Amino acid sequence: MKVILASDHGGVNLRKEVADVLNELEVEFEDIGCDCESSVDYPDYAIPAAERVANGEFDKAILICGTGIGMSISANKVKGIRAALVHDLFTAKVTREHNDSNVLCMGERVIGPGLAREIARTWVSTDFEAGRHERRVSKIAEYENK
Numbered sequence: 001m002k003v004i005l006a007s008d009h010g011g012v013n014l015r016k017e018v019a020d021v022l023n024e025l026e027v028e029f030e031d032i033g034c035d036c037e038s039s040v041d042y043p044d045y046a047i048p049a050a051e052r053v054a055n056g057e058f059d060k061a062i063l064i065c066g067t068g069i070g071m072s073i074s075a076n077k078v079k080g081i082r083a084a085l086v087h088d089l090f091t092a093k094v095t096r097e098h099n100d101s102n103v104l105c106m107g108e109r110v111i112g113p114g115l116a117r118e119i120a121r122t123w124v125s126t127d128f129e130a131g132r133h134e135r136r137v138s139k140i141a142e143y144e145n146k
Helices: 009-024 043-054 069-075 089-097 113-125 132-144
Strands: 002-007 028-031 060-065 083-085 103-107
Touching: 002 009, 002 043, 009 028, 009 060, 009 103, 009 113, 043 060, 043 069, 043 103, 060 069, 060 113, 069 083, 069 103, 089 113, 103 113
Parallel strands: 002 028, 002 060, 060 103, 083 103
Antiparallel strands: none
């Protein structure tokens, strides 16, 4: 599995925590920043990361901003992306099992580092169940392809 990791200025610290988790899990990843705390625009990080997932260069992305909202909205504009904004362990698990999400979004101003680490660990380690869920995810892809 290959993961691309990105944040804007509002998610720098949490992104470093998530990078530690990916290292612990021995997941191959690329961190594309940002590496500053001065204001940057979240679409400048979310869209390129999502495009690299959509084109198959990476299997998944983890995107972090202040709330996770801007990253999730931006990533979901990319065809083939199913970005999920997650703030708890249950939805981290279910969005993989039921929705086959390929982008995880979190907010540094919303959750603490311990919970973010567990969310990332859960999301990366959970597989898509397929079955009845595959039909539903396929309907999304069919709509996108119209």
